[in-house]
Amino acid sequence: MTFLPQEMIRTKRDGGTVSSADIQAFVRGITDMSVTDGQVAAFAMAVFFNGMSPEEGAALTLAMRDSGDVIDWSKYGLDKEAPIVDKHSTGGVGDKVSLMLAPIVAACGGLVPMISGRGLGHTGGTLDKFEAIPGYDPYPSIDRFAEIVKTVGCSIIGQTGDLAPADRRFYGIRDVTATVESVPLITASILSKKLAAGLNALVMDVKFGTGAFMDSADKARVLAENIVRVATAAGVPTTALMTDMNQVLGRTAGNAVEVMETLAFLKDPAGADKRLMDITLDLAAHMLSLSGAQADASAARKAAEEALASGKATEIFGRMVSAQGGPADFLEKADSYLTLAPVVKPVTLGEGYVSAMDARAIGMAVVALGGGRTDPSQKVDHSVGFTEFCQVGDKLTADQPALMVYAQDEAAADAAIERVRAAVTLSDTAPALKPITAEIIEG
Structure with a gap:
């Protein structure tokens, strides 16, 4: 019988249940462009x-996972019990955690084949950040990807044509059609890529708040529980951390600027933003313990701290960048390789304590600068963004810069400043601070 996509759409439009066969046919159509x-x-x-x-x-x-290759690590000489583990974030503003997390976990014995996406809506994309590095190849062959994971310990790539190709197209269309927040679509998008990587364990960072796609903890919990349930049923032990995304994560938002913060984090962990450090170590501990790379979460966290302090994680980051085509001396000469926009302006917000911020509005300010997309085919300007961004609880004076904006021209900078000023709230009293990890959901 001929498959008619419009009839399946009609069924779902009217609240009906779509058969597995029709879903499989629809996903084939996404892949071969017949839909x-x-x-x-x-x-x-x-x-x-x-x-x-x-x-x-x-x-x-499963249909999106099976739209392309599924990596069999035994083909590359790895035991079926090897600590092959990944982390995925549902997206946030200033979320550069993957950049430092993968080498930290690799330095502690984990193997991290990370398949990442581009920016979605108001959130930044891990892939966009890495593409700020000249020469970095986000689309190696599967064999090369596996080789880097084996020899370096981690590799961060985009969705190649061979891994979950249906999701690659679906992801781009969702980005510009206001359908990002659907729990089933988020779950399928995330897990199709992760399961295609042949993981033995997965840790989720499910965000909630003004800068997340799920604005409330209750909505985020529904997503977290759904992902844990589906992934575990598919044979991949999964833990989800629910984390607070009610402010910019770290002190930067953009692409090249977030790579710069990552390097500072790795080279000088003592000077890193506390919330950024907390979530990175929390995720590392769960990845290492769930995968069996470390005995338990306590030992795993200690190992992660030592990997940072010793410089081993920094070394692995540099090796990964070089292995994927980036400069061999990137760690030493990052400033000469990363391009920042020419117009730089300090932003003052007034006097008082930073008590709240609309992180989504700040993310959209980055998009408006050119650091994100309004169309799937649009190129990102990696050089724009914000640095030295204030955090909730910071006390500001009237003439103290709360952040710096990097833009291509004065008009774009001024527009970004107005967006930020409208997004950040000051108060006379210091706000109560909450831990960034709010809840842990285990399979």
Whole structure:
């Protein structure tokens, strides 16, 4: 019988249940382009409003995983019990954790084959950050990807044409059709890539707050529980950390500027932003213990701290960059390789304590500067963004810069400043500070 995409879309539009066979056919159509962008967008919107049953969600996840290759690590000489582990974040503003986390875990005995995405909506993308590094190749062959993981300990790449290709296209269409927040679509998108990498363990960073796609903890918990349930059922032990995204994570937001903060974090952990350090070590501890690379979470956290202090994680970051085509001397000469926008302006916000911020609005300010996309085919300006960004709890004086903006021209800088000023709230009293990890959900 001929598959008619519009009939499947109609079924879901009207709140019905779509069969696994139809989902598989639709995903094949996404992959071979026989399903149009409009039909993909229509299906995404129907799912956004009507959801999917657990069975439909699992069928979509597995169909997208199987739209391309699934890595068999035994082919590359690794034991089936090897600590092959990854982390995925649901996205945030200033979230550069993957950049330092992968080499930290690799320095402690984990093997991290990380398949990352580009920026989505108001959030930055790990892939966009790495592409700020000249020569970095985010699309090596699968064999090369596996070789880097084996020899260096970690590799961070984008979705190649061979790994979950259906999700690569679906991801881009969701980005520009206001269908990002759907729990079944987020789950399928995340897990199709992760399961294609042949993982033995997965740790999720599920964010909530003004800068997250899930604005409330309750919504984030639904997503976290769904991901843990689906991944565990697929044979991959998974733990989810629910983390606070009510402010910029770290002191930078952009692409090249976040790479700069990553290097500072790795080289001088004592000077790193506390929230950024806390979440990085929390995630590292769970990745190492869940995968069996370390005996338990306590030992894992200690090992991660030692990998930072000794410089081993920094060394592995440099080796990974070089192995993927970046400069061999990137660690020593990063300033000469990373391009920053020519217009630099300090931003004052007034006097008082930083008590709250609309992190989504700040993320959109980065997009407006050119550091994100409004169209899937749009090129990102890696040189723009914010540095020295204030954090909730900071006390500011009237003439004290709360951040620095990097823009291509004066008009863009001034527009970004207005967006930030509207997004940050000051008060006369210091706010109560909450830990960045709010809850842990285990499979």
